[in-house]
Amino acid sequence: MITQPAGYLKRIRELCTKYNVLLIADEVATGFGRTGKMFACQHEGVTPDLMAISKGLTGGYMPLAATLTTEEIYKAFLGKYEDFTTFFHGHSYTGNPLGCAVALANLEVFRREKTLMRLLPKIRALARWLEPFIELPHVGDIRQRGLMVGIELVRDKTTKEPYPAGARVGHRVATAARTKGLIIRPIGNVVVLIPPLSTSTEELRRMLELLKDSVENSAIG
Ligand SMILES: *Cc1c(COP(=O)(O)O)cnc(C)c1O
16 A cells, blocks of 8 residues: 655646546545545545546445546547447446445435544544554554555564565454454555544544554564
């Protein structure tokens, strides 16, 4: 999990516009509030030409994905049948009614519970509770965007020497966390924390406590 530097996406947008290249944003993971705004692109005021959305669309409870685009691109596919401008491709389960119903219900929960508005204090609390992690012997870097965190574990903190892949240290931390009742998954030597947006501040505090214990006791050698 590598975060983009500030201004990066905005510059990509400018270059895409300048050279007439379509900008596709994959917001499958980052969409629907994950990074603190409805879509991650909004942090930089960027509008992509195409956007892939999925996971958070249904709150993860049913599989559903969508591809969004601009009116301009949409219109390019309109035309008479015999012109073959139509986008004929679909998927076996396109527009699955149950998936769509769950997505609509999830968006209603966003509205009713003011999910986005209530994220900021949680994001700040999470940042505060992550601070002591950097003091831990094998934590090389902490990357947070909203309620999305990657904690990179390294063998040597000063040289940032990585663990050999076979050490499976991320896996060790995740396994230790599970015995404490916290279900997380690593990506290599990065411990990933992506709690549900509905997680309460108190639950977040408890998660971080369990996670800190797990990192302290498993990231060794
Ligand atoms: C999960 C994920 C995907 C995979 O999407 P599928 O529809 O399951 O293939 C793609 N991009 C990102 C950023 C993801 O997090």
